[in-house]
Amino acid sequence: TVNEGVVGKEFSLSMACMHCADAPCQQVCPTDCFYIRTDGIVLHDKDKCIGCGYCLFACPFGAPQFPKNGAFGTKGKMDKCTMCAGGPEETNSPEEFHKYGQNRISEGKVPMCASMCSTKALLVGDANEVALIKTYRATHKGKGIATDSYGW
Numbered sequence: 026t027v028n029e030g031v032v033g034k035e036f037s038l039s040m041a042c043m044h045c046a047d048a049p050c051q052q053v054c055p056t057d058c059f060y061i062r063t064d065g066i067v068l069h070d071k072d073k074c075i076g077c078g079y080c081l082f083a084c085p086f087g088a089p090q091f092p093k094n095g096a097f098g099t100k101g102k103m104d105k106c107t108m109c110a111g112g113p114e115e116t117n118s119p120e121e122f123h124k125y126g127q128n129r130i131s132e133g134k135v136p137m138c139a140s141m142c143s144t145k146a147l148l149v150g151d152a153n154e155v156a157l158i159k160t161y162r163a164t165h166k167g168k169g170i171a172t173d174s175y176g177w
Contacts, residue, residue: 050080
């Protein structure tokens, strides 16, 4: 939520990781905890992270975040969207699940955000296929809707 608590100014906006091909978070990390899988998903190794926050400031989307919970205000290590692809631990192991959540990609599923999006606005897949879907929606979904201004 952006502008949370500001009446009339707050709104929801997806600020998830865009899994950049040339990820700024990876470039600035002093411990090289970020890595890009062969399928383009940008992940990070929580065991290598020192919580410096460089990635947060380098990311144009503000995707890496400090966890909201911690003892006595400690921030700990960074966390970010994994596109539900797990982490460096053994695939679908209890350790991977504990640190990174369900590895939906290895199960042949789309990330949870795309699965649960009620408007189907979040799409995951090959960029060219996603672009075709977006183009189709933009050119076909509004056909027949009047564009005249009413009341004038």
